[in-house]
Amino acid sequence: MNAMTLPEPAFPATTAPPYFDVRDIHAYYGESYIVQGVSFAIQKGDVVALLGRNGAGKTSTLRTLARALDPELKRGEIWLDGEPIHKLKDFQAARHGVQIVQEDRRIVPGLTVEQNLVLAQIAEPKGWPLEKIYERFPRLAERRKQDGVTLSGGEQQMLAVARALARDVKLLLLDEPYEGLAPVIVQEIERIVQEIKMLGITTIIVEQNAVAALELANRALILDMGQIVFDGAAGAVLEDAALRNEYLAI
Numbered sequence: 317m318n319a320m321t322l323p324e325p326a327f328p329a330t331t332a333p334p335y336f337d338v339r340d341i342h343a344y345y346g347e348s349y350i351v352q353g354v355s356f357a358i359q360k361g362d363v364v365a366l367l368g369r370n371g372a373g374k375t376s377t378l379r380t381l382a383r384a385l386d387p388e389l390k391r392g393e394i395w396l397d398g399e400p401i402h403k404l405k406d407f408q409a410a411r412h413g414v415q416i417v418q419e420d421r422r423i424v425p426g427l428t429v430e431q432n433l434v435l436a437q438i439a440e441p442k443g444w445p446l447e448k449i450y451e452r453f454p455r456l457a458e459r460r461k462q463d464g465v466t467l468s469g470g471e472q473q474m475l476a477v478a479r480a481l482a483r484d485v486k487l488l489l490l491d492e493p494y495e496g497l498a499p500v501i502v503q504e505i506e507r508i509v510q511e512i513k514m515l516g517i518t519t520i521i522v523e524q525n526a527v528a529a530l531e532l533a534n535r536a537l538i539l540d541m542g543q544i545v546f547d548g549a550a551g552a553v554l555e556d557a558a559l560r561n562e563y564l565a566i
């Protein structure tokens with residue numbers, strides 16, 4: 317060893333900074349303090365199940381991460397692939413790859429399926445081209461000329477997911493994608509979500525059906541009263557009946 321040899325790094329070179337890093341975020345609806353110091357970090361390609369009882373703060377957390385106007389982020393940092401998302405507004409966060417699919421799906425009324433997809437691609441950078449979307453979502457191809465709001469609930473959910481993929485997606489936030497859908501449609505959406513996972517798209521999925529979400533995910537976060545009470549492997553939650561009883565009521 318000569319004097320010029322650098323010491324071994326404290327961490328192996330493979331310890332990259334987290335792809336998505338949430339640092340002590342606090343968010344409010346007016347005076348209501350809801351997201352109360354949430355921190356977690358996830359790696360590229362992770363599929364994270366975000367779980368918790370009704371009112372635990374799952375939707376509020378996703379909306380905070382997507383930089384929605386409410387709840388208002390008042391403290392903390394959100395980093396995605398080196399970008400300070402906490403400094404951005406919702407549309408800017410979307411441009412940097414944060415795509416949220418909200419429970420109400422937000423299909424633009426008066427526009428056809430295709431126009432909804434084209435609208436998603438107005439701003440650069442674009443995601444999947446329409447041909448690829450139609451190949452993966454044949455039902456949407458069949459209904460491309462139909463007004464988006466006349467689709468069935470399941471088809472609207474597909475359109476909402478497809479619209480997220482039409483954008484440049486680095487982080488996909490899914491809020492109860494199976495909510496209110498018939499079992500056969502749930503299976504179809506599940507196949508799409510599986511495919512999103514296979515494509516390596518980093519995803520956070522909120523789902524009432526915790527078992528379904530945990531079987532899909534590799535990581536789990538459990539929220540309770542606006543705070544993270546569990547952060548670990550999805551399999552660990554499946555195996556821990558006491559934890560599920562306490563926070564998930566399953």
Ligand SMILES: Nc1ncnc2c1ncn2[C@@H]1O[C@H](COP(=O)(O)OP(=O)(O)OP(=O)(O)O)[C@@H](O)[C@H]1O
Pocket residue numbers: 345348350368369370371372373374375376377386
């Ligand atoms: N727009 C709002 N204004 C004020 N408080 C709100 C608003 N939206 C939600 N809250 C409150 O924030 C808390 C967390 O709600 P949130 O919708 O994030 O929970 P959740 O975990 O998504 O629940 P669910 O499983 O029912 O979807 C609840 O106490 C709720 O009443």
Ligand SMILES: [Mg+2]
Pocket residue numbers: 374375376
């Ligand atoms: Mg919710």
